[in-house]
Amino acid sequence: MFIRNCLTPLKELVLLKPKMTIREALDVFGQSHYSLPVISEDGSSFLGILSKRSILEYYESKPAQTSLEELHKDPIDHCIEKTTSNEFVDLRKGHFEDCLPIIVRYPFVPVLDGDQFVGIIKRSIVEQTLESCFGTNVKGIRILLGVHNQVGTLLGVSKIITKYNVNIISDIGFEADSNYLRRLLIKIEETPNLAKILHDLNKHGYRVLEVE
Incomplete structure (x- = not known):
């Protein structure tokens, strides 16, 4: 299409x-x-x-x-x-x-x-x-995660973020051919709950690599 x-x-x-x-x-x-x-x-x-x-x-x-x-x-x-x-x-x-x-x-x-x-x-x-895929022209916060390549990873990350009523602007996965570790770039709208989101992500095994 x-x-x-x-x-x-x-x-x-x-x-x-x-x-x-x-x-x-x-x-x-x-x-x-x-x-x-x-x-x-x-x-x-x-x-x-x-x-x-x-x-x-x-x-x-x-x-x-x-x-x-x-x-x-x-x-x-x-x-x-x-x-x-x-x-x-x-x-x-x-x-x-x-x-x-x-x-x-x-x-x-x-x-x-x-x-x-x-x-x-x-x-x-x-x-x-x-640009549209990365949400380039949309103001927000980028979070780069290190994740295991397994079923339900994206759903788990989404549940943590939306728990704080935060919209996900874009999500891009890297190392698609990896059977073990991947990176996931999530862009979310600005929120005062960023520290809580990062804490929850780490607590559930999603390693926060970068935030900007």
């Missing part, structure tokens, strides 16, 4: 095609773009990403005597940053976490429906989602 809701469809995108010249692409970049998707001439396939950086890298690979005028005549096909077969998400089966290893390498996440390129997920959308 995340993928479909966060998709920027093709009709809303500026798209490049491989036979365009570098000069033509730079003219498009002049409209405040720094990187853009490149699709096949028939519009069905995602070929990769063209950016000002990839153009520069291509220019640096040319003979030293190559002029800018000569460079501008080359097709962009020579300097497309090609993604691999697993560097996209599936419109129907993809999940938010599938975007993370891609967005750290590229300026957007390509989205496919089967073999058909249908749009992208922008980096800004991924950032906004992460």
